[in-house]
Amino acid sequence: MDRKDFLKKGLGSLAIMPLFAACKETDVDPTDTSGSTGTDSGTGTSTGSCTTTASETEGPFPTKNPSSLVTNDITSDRAGTKLTVKITIQNKNNSCAALANAFVDIWHCDAAGNYSEYGGTGMQSTNYTNVHFLRGRQTTDSSGVVNFTTIYPGWYSGRAVHIHVHVYNSSGKSLLVTQIAFPEDVSKVVFAQGVYATHGQADTTNARDNVFGDGVTTEMSTVTGSPSAGYALTHTIVVNG
Template structure:
């Protein structure tokens, strides 16, 4: 499937998408991403990062592939592969993946002025390939932090295996933040960010492709111990 068509149709007609994981799998193949070139394929355990003050309060209520809610921004399709270092870095099936992020204005749902909102939060269980995919928007930024997405991996019973974060290449986020609706250059770069200061390579997205018109596709392999 053509990624441009998917992002545009997916974001503006989500009600018509039923077999979303299959659709996303097809999109991934079309993008011809070579996982052997991805930093995550070296079987190094992903960095452990703080949950921050904004974890999902009731994640079981937000099992969904589209986490956009009522937010606007440049489309982002992210596919995460979870692998198990203790088992030769084989794909880890049937674990829970929680993601949460701020909107284009740097706001998180469920907190401060957004306590009654639940946008940009979601949970899915990995398939037999250890993968989940979420339809989102490119996150904005807020003071003191470089752009990022939060991820937590849990067993099916809810035991946390890893809390980590995904970082973005500077060239990509600077391009996005130059568009209308985003807030321009962030006050903190990747290298200035205290969370990423000793772990940036492990946090960085394995690949991100696309543009500001059609949206972006992100791939990230996350390895748990």
């Protein structure tokens, strides 16, 4: 099965994917859904002005052992335009106050649209099963903030540009699986230069994306900067903590 087929068939495809090897006792299972189903939904739940960020699928390339990837700079050897990522986690159950000591995992594809930890199959032909680029974990500070250094994500057929995020509380309970969307005008500038130019412009807009197509109100990031200086992404995620 290739990625397009997976995206068309949705979460039902997960049933045929092999189970991951058991994690160590100290690991947090990236597929733990005790606090979030991880199903596709473009709209969050709202209480007053405090709106829970939409839940999305984490497949087909979730991080297999996130607790082993505690790092701020997740770039590894990947070439691309520098991107700093600042994510703020808020707790809807506490009037959207900052959620401290939460685990935040992020992962995304490289400039050519490939993910680490996977490959050599119809889903992704390039084999990157033994490397872990563009994946990392941080713990929120007292302001609910985590920061990462990475590259601007590339794209692959059938999906708009995105970053995956999985948020857990301090006890390791899954609170939310979601994705971060990107402004298309910024992506067009990035994909016209450097290592992105060979791959070209993304073939799927946010509106036509099967994950974001029902709206990106709670998932759209703010991205500022330039290809030469790099970009800065800021985004707030609201969970039911």
